[in-house]
Amino acid sequence: MVAPYRALAKNVPASRDSRGFLLCSLSLAAFLSASFATTRGQTLEQPRRAPAAEAPDEAGIPVTDPLVIAKCGACHANDGHGNIERISTARTTPEGWQDVLRRMVLVKGMSLTPPEARTIVKYLSTHLGLAPDEARPVMYDAERRIHDESDVANEELVDACTKCHTFARALSWRRTAGDWKQFLEGHAERYKIPPHEGAVAFFARAAPLITPGWTGWSNRTRAQNLVGRWLVTATLNGRGKYYGEMVIEAAGAGTDDEFKTRVNLRSAKDGSALMREGRSALYDGYAWRGRSKGGVSASAAPDDPASEVREVMCFAADQSRAEGRWFWGQYQEFGFDVKLQRAVPDDARLLVIDGTALKTGSQGQRIRLIGDNFPGEVIPADVNFGPDVTVRRIISHSATEIAVEVDVSAGAQSGRRDVAFRHSSIEGALAIYDRIDYIKATPESTLAAFGGPGWPRGYQQFEAIGYQRGPDGKRHTADDVQLGPVDVTWSIEVFYAPADTNTDTVGNVSTTGFFTPAAESPKSNFDVWVIAQAREEKDADGKPLVGKAYLVVTVPFYTFNGRRYVRDLERWVDDGPARAGQ
């Protein structure tokens, strides 16, 4: 028997009953906790009814799914033409609809089983979703990436939106002008914030319900055909490049938008293998949402790449490629940046090279080219590193790997360049440089979090990346050439601490740049330099190059005016009434 979703929601600990955790909690409940039951087959086969071009914006998009009509229509009026109040006048991402459903369950008392929730989210995300071009600029929100939003149009919008959530959260929606007004008025009342008339006008103009992009995407007909073998490349901060394959199978007979996956990855850095299995769903023909895990044990390190991850990806319209993030961690601080490309039988494909940079004048450098379907015979002319880099010989080759030896002339032009095997190339795969001018400790500014009772810590992996000054000859300018990881020693220095606090308890950084905060919160935040000192590279004065990252180690939560606030990515969000001992 499937537990009513309302009951599941009641069991959610109060610490999860916050805006910050809506997505994660509902995602788990709606997609992953139960088996993938066969969903109502009519949802994806139905032709979507985008309003005619001449139809007024306020007309809305009719809802045709019986379950949505039954569940949502119990409270939301139907205009008799299929338009359901507040639903037909809005579009958003799967996460946006999950957020709405969860609020309806928690606040409005809506009763849903997990299969019903999945069906409704699937229908709404498909028929009232975003076109790929609309979703792409806000994908960092669904991918749980901390992202620079310094380009928000004006201070009023900053004030209206970004104090509590990302601006992308707002721009993940499209609404009629009337619905934007109604939504923003309700939002102001619910969260006790002043109304922003300018915000209504902005969103009505910038994010209308009907757009050419949406109409065009809605009118496209396409078969769901992701089943098969896909080539995977991925990078994981601190662990480098991975490559391998993902085999996608239909989750069940007659299902074309729910999948089982098997992934085999190998680290280009150390050769270690990683196998994952998962389940996923595809919304609106491009939005991949799933979970997968490797054989991780309970005692595994928090950054173990076999950890269970949430997968968020976008497939290209022609379903030949996909890109996204597979992430985990208390603050989603760990994640693979993933790219998929469909494997084509007998097509020789270069996927990744083992190495990131070569110095001018260097001789006999060994580089591995990793790919798929490499032919039985390979000659140096098959491999191209651009001008002034000569492939001296093929050291070895197989169907998936070619090892070559190259020479770089002293006069080779510095900068990034493509690497190619016959017709298959990787853009900007290799950098040529004359010297490393400086290093950055990355991420340059970030957060970690102390633990607390029953509260996992937030970790941070740092890397030291070398840079060459670029054609303008100046450091820290846009044309600087990133050269890849540099061998360094790591240390930390607390440079701001509240009075009378013991800075010894902040945490430590490992020899690989992994910062582990203290398990117990000292109830203060600390500002810390995470310092990378190059082992070999020196500056003009002969001193080792040094890079510093600005790390703020925060408390996991705090209470104010009887309410508890927890961190959600980079923001503090209201977590509800504080409980005893907090």
Place this chain on the structure above:
Amino acid sequence: MRNTFLTAVLITAAGLFLLPGSASAHHGWAAFDPDSTVTLHGTVTDFHFTNPHCVVEFDVKDDKGQNQKWQGELTSLNRLARKGWSATSMEAGDDITVSGYPARNGVLVIRISKIAVKGRELIVDMGN
């Protein structure tokens, strides 16, 4: 990519944290004494154009000619970027003169209210 997120943490939390009874936040400016102003002349050793605070590290020669290592704190990258600052606004070796509020606890840290690099004054935003 430069991030605004630490600024967001500050904006969201700072006002709350400053009130009694709450946990201490990533720092506000209470650690600096606004009733006392010092002016320093020195040489830049590093400049961090970053959030939540831009930081300039510089050497100041003391009475005995020995270098004292100072750290000057500014507002966030985003605020300074709007005033025309960039990562190249100063670099190691540049001559600077700074004025500002010294740390109350005597460490060699200053909250910068005024700064001139190679004789050219830069606009300082004193926001959080």
